[in-house]
Amino acid sequence: MSTVRHLKSPAAPAPLANGNNSSIDVPTIVQGVIEDVRANGDAAVRRYSEQFDKWSPKSFKLSDQEIQDIIATVPKQTVEDIKTVQSNVRAFAEAQKASLRDFEVEIRPGIHLGQKNVPIQNVGCYIPGGRYPLLASAHMTILTAKVAGVPNVIACTPPIAGEIPNATIAAMYFAGADAIYLLGGTQAIAAMALGTETIPKVDFICGPGNAFVATAKAKLYGSIGIDLFAGPTEVLIVADEYASSFTVAVDLLSQAEHGPDTPAVLITTSEKLANETIAHVEKILTETDMSTAALAGTSWRDYGEVIVVDTIDEAYQVADSFASEHVQILTQNPREALDKMKNYGALFLGEKTCVSYGDKVIGTNHVLPTKGAARYTGGLCVQKFLKTYTYQEVKSEDASGELGKLCGRAARAERFEGHARSGDRRAQLYAGEKYKWIYE
Known part of the structure; x- marks a missing residue:
């Protein structure tokens, strides 16, 4: 039986006046x-x-x-x-x-x-x-x-x-x-x-x-x-025992610096890597000259999370439950996430790729779903600026007549008499049908 172990959970900062970690309404x-x-x-x-x-x-x-x-x-x-x-x-x-x-x-x-x-x-x-x-x-x-x-x-x-x-x-x-x-x-x-x-x-x-x-x-x-209905930036990393714990720590903090309320989550199959990552994060925050350490540290303290699971398949399942904005895959076979995962704003595959590339330079869009919205939508893209319209044209008299008869039956099954009569009229014009209501 699998076990999910939390080596670090969010600190859950106390809610203030409006229940949104802010006294401002x-x-x-x-x-x-x-x-x-x-x-x-x-x-x-x-x-x-x-x-x-x-x-x-x-x-x-x-x-x-x-x-x-x-x-x-x-x-x-x-x-x-x-x-x-x-x-x-x-x-x-x-x-x-x-x-x-x-x-x-x-x-x-x-x-x-x-x-x-x-x-x-x-x-x-x-x-x-x-x-x-x-x-x-x-x-x-x-x-x-x-x-x-x-x-x-x-x-x-x-x-x-x-x-x-x-x-x-x-x-x-x-x-x-x-x-x-x-x-x-x-x-x-x-x-x-x-x-x-x-x-x-x-x-x-x-x-x-x-x-x-x-x-x-x-x-x-x-x-x-x-x-999109936007929330704070999110990052989630899936890592196995082959990943570098230092790279994981660096990449978690790269997103945590966005603000004081950024969820930064690690899901891994290796407890050793999990503990090493936690240690690296603390050392980077306290012993290096990271100019945004205060912001990143607040996010890590209040919203950081480290989860250890038994198998990589379980890691993907847990990751899908987060539906995180940015999901980084630091595993031996990162491309398998393309088949295994269904809920994410964007995937970043392998150590040679990082979320910061997506934020700044690589070319994919960085306006992405947060707060679980990846369960039902993707991010900003060309399609968002396009309205997909449909049009219809019946060119054949026979086709219009047959559709008219079908429409009459279908509409009356739903008790829409006006709809039915619109179909009746075409059936009369193009299929020679006769209806008592038509007086012309």
Whole structure:
């Protein structure tokens, strides 16, 4: 009989006022901002930007000249790196788009059914910038939307401590944004979703963000589309006895630094590796000069988890129960996870691959499902920016007449007389059927 052993469990930090590890009532604040922007437009947007970001420029939209001046301040190597990473993202997104196709099929003689993939017309991308300038999010959102064929993409990013995030603006520009706004937080999401005097309303909003941004997207969903209901970053590593415990520790902490509430989970068949990993994590946090050790250490203390199982198959089963955002496979045969696992945002196979590659450079999208959403959805991709429509055309009189008779019977079985009569009319026109109700 198998046994699951927890060598480290989450510390379960005590819940505070709103039961969400915060004394701030995020939903109430967000709802207030949304209603204010709805009623007062630009004036409300400016007031909240001043309040939260200490930012109140003449125009939140950057002019073409301002964008070029900003890009001129970005180091040449950074610009080259942005373009290299974006070429990777573009190549993968173009391959995704190529895998989709419009089609038309004649399912029966004279009955033609088709499918068309039509881009969303107006998309808003949010590029976060609270703790870090997350320029990689520009690649993942703006560029992917443009590859999908979205004709109008606007993008918002906040100032960081009152400063313009120059590299992020460069990334937004090179990704293909049609308009760039230096604006953040709930006010940016509300402005894009509702429209103001100077910020156009969009049909769809994508991009990661803090609790305020995520809550705003959730509250506005329905009036606009959104990519995902986002939560804190998650990482889960499946490792066997062949893995390097030091590599496991490094990779767990690489994601734990995202914030103080990042679940970092190790599932392994080796108790020796589990204990060594725990020791390495503590040493890295306390004895090296990791600049984000405080954040990573908080996540590790409160949300870190180490689980030992008997078999690799059991490791995959337990991993599937987490449905984690990022799942890294550090085993002797990593590709078997492609068959064994069903619930994950993205898989990272083998020691030569790491989650940080996916976050920053490799080309797959880093906007991924969290909080178990991988059980029912994947991450941001070209398909999210496309609306799959169907169309129908009956070209044959015989086919329409037969469908009319079938529709009449099927609709009356459900007691939909109006539907039935629509079918009857075609049966009359094209199959010579007679119905008492038809008086023409």
